[in-house]
Amino acid sequence: MIFIYPPIFYLADMRHKYLIQIYSTGVEDRILEDLIQSLKTTFNAKLSLNYLEWKDIVQFYNPMRKQVNASKLIYWLSENISFPPNSRMLVLANIDGYVEGLNFVFGISNPGIGGIVFTTRLNPLFYGEEYDDYLYRLRIFKETLHELGHSYGLTHCQNLCVMRFSNSIYDVDRKPAHYCTKCQKKLNYHNPELLKT
Numbered sequence: 001m002i003f004i005y006p007p008i009f010y011l012a013d014m015r016h017k018y019l020i021q022i023y024s025t026g027v028e029d030r031i032l033e034d035l036i037q038s039l040k041t042t043f044n045a046k047l048s049l050n051y052l053e054w055k056d057i058v059q060f061y062n063p064m065r066k067q068v069n070a071s072k073l074i075y076w077l078s079e080n081i082s083f084p085p086n087s088r089m090l091v092l093a094n095i096d097g098y099v100e101g102l103n104f105v106f107g108i109s110n111p112g113i114g115g116i117v118f119t120t121r122l123n124p125l126f127y128g129e130e131y132d133d134y135l136y137r138l139r140i141f142k143e144t145l146h147e148l149g150h151s152y153g154l155t156h157c158q159n160l161c162v163m164r165f166s167n168s169i170y171d172v173d174r175k176p177a178h179y180c181t182k183c184q185k186k187l188n189y190h191n192p193e194l195l196k197t
């Protein structure tokens, strides 16, 4: 007897091939909801929203620097979050982060694991400027694409591209909120059907 797999089941399964697990702490819900909508326009992925407890983050807080040790935090999270196949974690933390040797980082990532975006320095208020909701949300979206891009295997890119390295908030504002053609090709090659076309 020949058994034929029903193709519709296979197609339905492919739709949820990728999962992005968002973990947030200290970031307003309306900003997270906006981010989820933006990510849905970019990725063919299921998105889940979870909350981290502040104590999970502050265990890596360095009171001398008034910042969180990003390397230690991402390592701890990668050990304490469960990762279904083809999933990435995306942490949004309203705190400032650093790695040894740098004054600060906007985010950090690990290939195959996911990334953290620290939102403190993405807020115009940090620079003594007037609060600008659109700008704040756009910066969060850019840094999210950037860290997720690394987690899906992209390196820094010299093109007009969200994968450009950002040394300052001016660099963040100058780069576009999308992947360049070269990075899109790389993403799709290593992660078939990840990007929405």
Ligand SMILES: [Zn+2]
Pocket: 146, 150, 156, 165
């Ligand atoms: Zn980077």
Ligand SMILES: [Zn+2]
Pocket: 157, 158, 159, 160, 161, 162, 163, 179, 180, 181, 182, 183, 184
């Ligand atoms: Zn690029």
